[in-house]
Amino acid sequence: MSPRFITLEGGEGVGKSTQLRALADAIRVQGHSVVTTREPGGSPGAEAIRSLLMTGDKDRWSSRAEALLFAAARADHVEKTIRPALDRGDWVLCDRFIDSTRAYQGGAGGLSDTEILALHTIGCGGLMPDRTFVLTLDLDQAAARAETRDGGKADRFALQTAQYHRSVAKAFLDMAGASPDRIRLISAAGSQEAVTERLMAGLSDLL
Structure with missing residues (x-):
């Protein structure tokens, strides 16, 4: 059984963390060993950087500083957690990866894709997921979910x-439009079970 690296992406409140756990359970039923992890974080060094990135005023860091911090955290995460798991033959499911930096610090923050991917090459050897799912949801509905989730303790983003x-x-x-073979859009509307079924259908060619 070949190891696979799967990432879940999307904006705030779309249910990535919930679906990561459900998807991991569904893949384990198929007979695979699964490691779940997250970004920023997933290793001791990366978790230390996470606290810098996620707390404080929303203007605490510039987009450029954020990209550098994310790249450092990701380098440690890949070295200490992701690559060892893949080398063991495990599936790795990660809540956010390089595409979040491309969307947040790139699309919203103004950095170029070339700059962000150059950092990724330096820090992680350009490691890319085998499949990326972007969970999509109406922005107002996602914001309401995020507010309920955060309970008045929202992070900087x-x-x-x-x-x-x-x-x-x-x-x-x-x-997703530029990389349809790797990146699949999945509606996060409806029940948790329905969304998980959509994700599993999107993995059918890899299972």
Whole structure:
């Protein structure tokens, strides 16, 4: 059984964390060993950087500084967690990866894709997922979900403007259009079980 690297992407409040757990369980039923992880984070060094990125005022860091911090965290995450798991033959499911940097610091933050991917080449050898699912949801509905999830304790990115989040959503759509073999759009509307079924259908060629 070949190891696979699968990422879940999307804006705030679309249910990535919930679906990551459900998808991992469904893949384990198929007989695969699965490691779940997240970004920023997923290794001790990356978790330390996460606290810098996610807390404080929404203008604490510029987009360029954020991209550098994410790249450092991702380099440690890949070295300490993702590559070892893939080398063991595990499937790796990750809540966010390089495409989030491309959408947030790129599409919404103004950095070029070339700059972001250059950092990714330096830090992670250009590692890309075998399949990326972008969960999509009406922005107002997603914002309401995020508010319920955060309970008044939103992180820096959830606190950004509506225009910022629209730019993030557009960037994800543009990436999916440019890389349809890797990136699949999955509606996050409806029940949790229905969304998981859509994700599993999108993995049928890899299972």
